[in-house]
Amino acid sequence: MAEKQIHSHGGTPVARFIAEIMLIAADIAALVYFFIAGLDSTPFEGAANVFICLGLTVAALAVWYFVHNVLHESFHLIFAKIKGAKILEFGVIGLLIYTEGDRKKFSLNLRSAYAGWVSFVCDDPEKSKPTLIISLVGGLVGTLLTAAVILAVYLSTRNYITYYLVFMGLFTVAYMIIVNYLVGTYTSDGAMLFSKKLGGKHLERSADNLRTESYLYRGFSLAEIPTAKGVEGAGYYDALACLERGDVEGAKRIIETGLDEKNIDNEVIALLFEKMFIACIQKDDKTIEQLKYVFTDYDERAAYAYRAQIAYRLYTGETEWAKTIEKTYSRQLEKLPLSGLIKTERNIYKTFVRPL
DSSP: OOOOOOGGGGSOHHHHHHHHHHHHHHHHHHHHHHHHHTGGGSSOOHHHHHHHHHHHHHHHHHHHHHHHHHHHHHHHHHHHHHTTOEEEEEEETTEEEEEETTEEEEEEOSGGGTOOEEEEEOSSGGGHHHHHHHHHHHHHHHHHHHHHHHHHHHHHHOSHHHHHHTGGGHHHHHHHHIIIIISOOTTSHHHHHHOHHHHHHHHHHHHHHHHHHHHHHTTOOGGGSOOOOOSTTOOHHHHHHHHHTTOHHHHHHHHHHHHHTOOOSHHHHHHHHHHHHHHHHTTOHHHHHHHGGGGGSOOTTOHHHHHHHHHHHHHTTOHHHHHHHHHHHHHHHHHOSOHHHHHHHHHHIIIIITTO
8 A cells, every 4th residue: 555644644743733733723713614604594583593503513513423433433344344354342322342252242331422443353363454454444434424424415405404413514524534534643543544654653563463362362372373573562462472471571671661652542551450460479569559550440351450450469468359359350251252362361370370
């Protein structure tokens, strides 16, 4: 795929931030202009006219935000499925569909009410990168389709209601295009698709994580997965592989490298838990005191969080509490769709936690 530079992807973080603010300001200014321009087309007058149109506009921005999320994430999913991916998790508009063991389950999820996502593995782990890229293209198609639907609905009716309730939704889509494709961060879809300089590293790491998870889904433990990673560019799974092999110092180096990047995401949270786990098994009082806060908020399905808690309770001498958490940890392991990760977790637990 030919690489191309779009807008501020090649600039400094400050330049990208300024560009993003300017583009969002332009989007808001255009929204205000079209809002005022449409007031003369309504049958209402005075303050009632403004409030009715304002209500319709707010409804349009909210409704089309959710419609965009559904289409954007659905096309991520569809394009991934075209490449033969197996969907493990799909979260959108407050609903989470996920794989637990070999079953599909549904639950309400607050985060997916405002930010959707798709998690999948590949039938062929070595084709992870092209599958990821195709899925990213699908998200872009979903975004552009949302804009097309808005225009088609408005142009087919063209009255003041569809002007404010439909056409004004374009400004929500414009905002999503700005943050996802025109500026965004190194993790944005646009950065990974169009800017090798900004998003290339994250694309490679995401593809590598997808490759690893695809092997884990097929039953390989991390120690059994062919890899040639050093510390540079290594991530959470590489640290976990070191622990599975008994290489604590190697895991510590990878963890510190990952944490030095100062990007708060799910991988960094996982690395913090592993750092806490290692501190507990090494009885590193200073690090433990610094990291106790990680237990205040975490994904309740994350096995690593329970393993770290068990090690911490054993460190503090709270043996009975550790046994209670161990039962939850065992239940959570059985729910993991990545059977190879279950093997890795059990190997780490046997090597480091049992002796405590």
